[in-house]
Amino acid sequence: MSDAPFRQITIVGLGLLGGSIGLAVQAFLPGARVVGYDADPVVRSAAKARGLAHRIADDAHGAAQGSDLVIFCVPVGAMGAAARAIAPGLSSEALVSDVGSSKATVAAALAEALPGHHIIPAHPVAGTERSGPDAGFAALFRNRWCIVTPPADADPGLCARLIAFWEGLGARVETMDADHHDKVLAVTSHLPHLIAYTIVGTASDLEQVTQSEVIKYSAGGFRDFTRIAASDPTMWRDVFLSNRDAVLEMLQRFTEDLTELQKAIRKGDGAFLFDHFTRTRAIRRGIIEMGQDDARPDFGRSDHQPEG
């Protein structure tokens, strides 16, 4: 009766990602049933009120019953505990997946918590700086990449169904191994977040410049960093702890490059600065050509500017 790649999907953790999956399944995979669960009763109430799933389970034990796909949408440091809580109701036929931002650590945590189960981790590269059960929306994954990281012994049929599931939600899917994923995301996501968190903290600690001045004149570039640095603190703490080696490696390279530019400024070496700044434009062009962003000035934000 249904063409959906899975008959019933359980989502564990109903924040931005989990809530968005719940809404997206209902919007784009009408043949599938979706069950939601969150360890926090306040979040469960909010999820019921927003209709994030067809049914919100009241306890972990019953949440996975009857589901052929269970997706963990909790901070990567909480994956193991969430999996152990769900285990009693979990069918051995079901596919277990997640949406965590680091993959090698999560794969190990899920494998340890759920021995003998089918596990194929995944990471939809999508999000906003908002979090919680009110933050999700059905279109979050549309035209965004989802990276699936099947272990070497993964069942190819289940892997194909997981890919079909994410494509059904509008994502473009790529597969790679977990270690490579963690290196790629260390530079495209984790390091940018770490730097944004740092500079926003630096700005708020200044004595000579007031916080209200920092906020007022943020349109000069700082604003983009504050958006990133407003992301969920628990999620990001766990990302840095779980992808430590790759993050520290990328950070080391960044620091070397920053020191070189610092030296050029100190020496007044304009040619070095100009060459470096010219080179970085090409990457931006690549991103716009790939359709990963809007080329219009201000991303079209000026259309919606407050009139105040």
Added chain:
Amino acid sequence: MSDAPFRQITIVGLGLLGGSIGLAVQAFLPGARVVGYDADPVVRSAAKARGLAHRIADDAHGAAQGSDLVIFCVPVGAMGAAARAIAPGLSSEALVSDVGSSKATVAAALAEALPGHHIIPAHPVAGTERSGPDAGFAALFRNRWCIVTPPADADPGLCARLIAFWEGLGARVETMDADHHDKVLAVTSHLPHLIAYTIVGTASDLEQVTQSEVIKYSAGGFRDFTRIAASDPTMWRDVFLSNRDAVLEMLQRFTEDLTELQKAIRKGDGAFLFDHFTRTRAIRRGIIEMGQDDARPDFGRSDHQPEG
């Protein structure tokens, strides 16, 4: 016959900022006449074709003739030379201003090039990563801050007219002294640009991660940095050279803070990371409350997403 604060405005340099001023004067100050000049004949032709001014002057000498306001919109390192080129046609009654991103160095360069003239520097905190005569648009300054930095001996009447001019283009105006401006902007704009330029360079130099992967998965946070790092290389080279001391001071603080977070990651100090990441959310809230940005996820970009 006109309520415009200036009768005729000369714009020297017809890139993003100069072109936007030309279009904004025509759109919002209909009583004023605007004359444009650029040292590059190719830019002058493009400016004529786009109608960036009522008249495009063919030489520097004639560009300022008859104008009661002359605004230099060239990279900050070129202000002195541009002012000397324009000087022969400049009335001693005219007000001289600019739009440079650093103010103490520019004020000194203009004062040296134009002794005895009225000079009140200004900095509209607005822009996009695009540059050149095709990049400007009339609404660029709407609801953006413009910082006016009058020297101690500035004529109060001229200062009031310059403020009225920027308000006429839609900006919100604040005044402060040049040194304080340079400290504020070092943290809200110059340091963010330096960091964005650095990380985009770091990413493009990696061996283990391909450039196409960096581009593909940029939605994780990196994308915002590439937008900043696509800004005009000449302009930014000059900003770092002209505001060197304040930039190096802010960079030193940033590096200390980054080292502290790096150490927390290495030691696995989750509590330190969590506390730091929680603190930075407040600044984001302040920016949204000030109306300096759009609170919607993705700034409403999802409305305009390519379908491909």
